[in-house]
Amino acid sequence: MDPRIHDHAATLVDWSARIGAGDDVVLVVSETAHDLGVAVAEQLGERNANVVTLYASAELERAYLRAHDGEFDEDPQFELALYEHADSVLFLGGGPNSSETADVPGEKRQGQSTAKQGVREARMDTDWVSTVHPTRAMAQEAGMSYEAYQSFVYDAILRDWEALAEEMAQLKEVLDAGSKVRIRNEGTDLTMFIDGRTAVNSAASVAYDSHNLPSGEVFTAPYDTAGYVTFDVPQTVHGTRVRDVKLTFKDGVVVDFEAAQGQTVIEEILETDGGSRQLGELGIGMNRGIDRVTNNLLFDEKMGGTVHLALGRAYDANLPEGETGNESAVHVDLITDMRGESTLEVDDEVVQRNGTFRWEDGFEA
Amino acid sequence: MDPRIHDHAATLVDWSARIGAGDDVVLVVSETAHDLGVAVAEQLGERNANVVTLYASAELERAYLRAHDGEFDEDPQFELALYEHADSVLFLGGGPNSSETADVPGEKRQGQSTAKQGVREARMDTDWVSTVHPTRAMAQEAGMSYEAYQSFVYDAILRDWEALAEEMAQLKEVLDAGSKVRIRNEGTDLTMFIDGRTAVNSAASVAYDSHNLPSGEVFTAPYDTAGYVTFDVPQTVHGTRVRDVKLTFKDGVVVDFEAAQGQTVIEEILETDGGSRQLGELGIGMNRGIDRVTNNLLFDEKMGGTVHLALGRAYDANLPEGETGNESAVHVDLITDMRGESTLEVDDEVVQRNGTFRWEDGFEA
Numbered sequence: 001m002d003p004r005i006h007d008h009a010a011t012l013v014d015w016s017a018r019i020g021a022g023d024d025v026v027l028v029v030s031e032t033a034h035d036l037g038v039a040v041a042e043q044l045g046e047r048n049a050n051v052v053t054l055y056a057s058a059e060l061e062r063a064y065l066r067a068h069d070g071e072f073d074e075d076p077q078f079e080l081a082l083y084e085h086a087d088s089v090l091f092l093g094g095g096p097n098s099s100e101t102a103d104v105p106g107e108k109r110q111g112q113s114t115a116k117q118g119v120r121e122a123r124m125d126t127d128w129v130s131t132v133h134p135t136r137a138m139a140q141e142a143g144m145s146y147e148a149y150q151s152f153v154y155d156a157i158l159r160d161w162e163a164l165a166e167e168m169a170q171l172k173e174v175l176d177a178g179s180k181v182r183i184r185n186e187g188t189d190l191t192m193f194i195d196g197r198t199a200v201n202s203a204a205s206v207a208y209d210s211h212n213l214p215s216g217e218v219f220t221a222p223y224d225t226a227g228y229v230t231f232d233v234p235q236t237v238h239g240t241r242v243r244d245v246k247l248t249f250k251d252g253v254v255v256d257f258e259a260a261q262g263q264t265v266i267e268e269i270l271e272t273d274g275g276s277r278q279l280g281e282l283g284i285g286m287n288r289g290i291d292r293v294t295n296n297l298l299f300d301e302k303m304g305g306t307v308h309l310a311l312g313r314a315y316d317a318n319l320p321e322g323e324t325g326n327e328s329a330v331h332v333d334l335i336t337d338m339r340g341e342s343t344l345e346v347d348d349e350v351v352q353r354n355g356t357f358r359w360e361d362g363f364e365a
Numbered sequence: 366m367d368p369r370i371h372d373h374a375a376t377l378v379d380w381s382a383r384i385g386a387g388d389d390v391v392l393v394v395s396e397t398a399h400d401l402g403v404a405v406a407e408q409l410g411e412r413n414a415n416v417v418t419l420y421a422s423a424e425l426e427r428a429y430l431r432a433h434d435g436e437f438d439e440d441p442q443f444e445l446a447l448y449e450h451a452d453s454v455l456f457l458g459g460g461p462n463s464s465e466t467a468d469v470p471g472e473k474r475q476g477q478s479t480a481k482q483g484v485r486e487a488r489m490d491t492d493w494v495s496t497v498h499p500t501r502a503m504a505q506e507a508g509m510s511y512e513a514y515q516s517f518v519y520d521a522i523l524r525d526w527e528a529l530a531e532e533m534a535q536l537k538e539v540l541d542a543g544s545k546v547r548i549r550n551e552g553t554d555l556t557m558f559i560d561g562r563t564a565v566n567s568a569a570s571v572a573y574d575s576h577n578l579p580s581g582e583v584f585t586a587p588y589d590t591a592g593y594v595t596f597d598v599p600q601t602v603h604g605t606r607v608r609d610v611k612l613t614f615k616d617g618v619v620v621d622f623e624a625a626q627g628q629t630v631i632e633e634i635l636e637t638d639g640g641s642r643q644l645g646e647l648g649i650g651m652n653r654g655i656d657r658v659t660n661n662l663l664f665d666e667k668m669g670g671t672v673h674l675a676l677g678r679a680y681d682a683n684l685p686e687g688e689t690g691n692e693s694a695v696h697v698d699l700i701t702d703m704r705g706e707s708t709l710e711v712d713d714e715v716v717q718r719n720g721t722f723r724w725e726d727g728f729e730a
Contacts, residue, residue: 022438024441024442024443024444026443029420029422029425031399034396034422034424037420037422037425038422038424038425038428039428041425041426041428041429041432042428042429042431042432043432044429044432045428045429045430045431045432045433046432046433048433048434048436048438050438050441050443050444051429052419052441052443052444052447053419053420053421053422053425054417054418054419054420055394055402055418055419055420056418057394057399057402057403057418059399059403060394060402060403060406060418061406063403063404063406063407063410064406064407064409064410064416065410066407066410067406067407067408067409067410067411068410068411068413069413071413073387073413073415076389076415076417076450077389077450078389078391078415078417078446078447078448078449078450078451079389079415079417079447081443081446081447081449081450082417082443082444082446082447083443084443084446085442085443085446086443
């Protein structure tokens with residue numbers, strides 16, 4: 001077996017999920033994630049954890065949903081009980097075709113999702129971690145050879161997470177102490193406020209309340225946004241390609257927008273509800289293992305030297321206890337690449353210039 | 366998709382498991398049974414059943430068990446709860462290598478099995494059905510091409526089960542009314558008693574308390590066996606090849622034995638405990654879709670024109686309420702092919718001659 005698969009499994013089980021003896025672990029193996037599944041099973045055995053292994057296949061899901069009449073039972077007890085009694089859920093993503101559920105009617109997926117809200121909540125109440133086993137389908141999505149894509153994925157996942165968590169703690173400290181953030185980039189001059197908000201150090205571990213491997217970003221919930229921003233990283237949003245989305249904010253709300261591609265989907269998002277015209281998240285990518293766009297948000301938004309902003313819902317973790325932030329049915333991340341001529345300032349101090357943080361080599365003071 | 370896979374799934378869900386709307390179904394997909402999994406998922410969707418899909422992989426199991434220290438937690442609550450709340454469990458067997466767990470220490474498998482007795486009982490309390498998706502590994506085990514093996518498997522599975530159940534009911538009636546069974550075959554002249562015992566019509570459906578697809582046998586629990594029997598169907602018993610096992614019985618107990626191959630494993634079995642020298646089962650194969658030995662007990666013992674006898678444990682279903690039959694830690698089926706010169710008599714009436722039942726065409730009265 002590729003030793004990187006073994007290292008991936010060990011990172012997942014130790015750093016990310018913190019599995020210990022006697023833990024009840026639901027291991028979810030996607031159709032093409034078998035090899036990672038074997039490596040994770042070995043790690044779980046070594047730790048004397050208990051395991052129930054699920055199979056995640058978009059082909060099975062598609063066949064089931066298309067045949068179903070759409071009247072879904074609410075939170076089937078056997079599924080609910082599994083997650084309610086589980087300590088951890090490890091999801092190993094994969095699959096041979098990312099478009100497999102393209103012909104499943106949206107209302108069926110929505111209906112199932114609504115009926116299973118309790119199951120989802122029980123799953124989210126565990127120490128869950130989601131990761132991916134590199135597949136040929138993902139390589140294709142990224143426009144890369146499989147071998148090159150594997151290297152890319154493992155560069156992103158096999159970090160010195162302890163060191164990265166410490167580096168991210170520096171940025172969290174700056175944001176937690178700060179009041180005003182200003183982002184300047186080509187086509188961007190945006191100001192927002194973060195007073196009273198708490199930044200999350202998303203270090204790919206449940207110990208940091210971070211549930212994706214890879215991760216590597218610091219994010220907070222901004223308000224009172226003003227100015228304009230251009231998202232120059234091409235993305236797929238709700239199944240549609242978008243490029244060079246430009247948003248103009250006044251008093252925290254989008255007042256104007258345009259896009260070189262995908263104008264319609266952006267318009268739909270903005271018109272979803274009251275909260276979808278405001279920002280719910282300011283995220284700062286800090287994973288230097290990710291050095292290129294691969295059309296996979298899990299990776300793209302963590303890329304070192306990028307900043308992403310989300311239209312819509314804010315995360316509770318960023319808000320004072322009991323306070324609600326921006327509320328919306330959507331949360332859509334859009335990314336700007338800061339590695340050209342740019343600055344990220346907090347309270348008029350430059351924290352990052354041209355994609356380089358002030359504590360990194362090569363920073364120009 | 367091969368239409369036989371679709372038919373297999375429909376037979377499993379309708380005839381065997383009797384799945385209805387709202388049933389909570391645990392679907393277990395083995396590593397190479399994906400295509401059957403897709404077909405079954407479709408059937409479950411059509412019936413508006415709820416499904417949790419598990420992944421059964423000998424490679425994952427091996428990695429887990431080898432790494433584990435062998436001190437297993439007793440009946441992990443999350444796994445127990447899943448089965449306790451399930452209505453049905455559908456197991457789709459497969460796997461790319463039937464020897465995958467050959468290097469797992471037996472005491473670990475045994476330790477896990479002992480620790481999970483409650484889980485196993487909860488699973489057995491559901492309407493469970495076990496079937497197999499034909500694999501290249503099984504074809505190899507059978508000494509057949511994959512295409513020929515697929516045809517073989519579907520011939521065994523895609524029967525007119527309703528008609529076969531009716532035919533088997535005739536034999537059950539004969540056995541239930543009968544007292545003495547005599548089997549004569551080359552190297553065989555064996556007498557046993559079945560007074561007070563109830564035969565099971567194993568028609569591959571939970572409605573018949575029959576949990577394997579394919580099935581197609583009628584079995585009961587004999588006692589007071591006398592005479593000698595030769596099992597001329599080559600088999601693999603506890604991982605060892607055996608051939609031409611000959612047992613001699615007196616007063617229900619094996620008093621002499623020999624084997625052309627596998628003498629040692631037969632000796633080990635006979636010396637297991639008090640019950641392992643007595644018969645626990647007389648089974649009569651009636652599945653005419655199975656016409657050759659493929660070194661897979663699930664198929665071999667159901668072959669039309671064969672009879673199998675099991676050393677060891679008797680099944681409760683054959684015994685009067687509250688009565689215990691032969692007890693033993695083992696239950697080892699051995700098969701004799703009746704399609705040569707032979708007779709099967711109940712109370713001195715010939716029920717089958719040369720492998721043909723008296724209600725079948727070609728029976729010589």
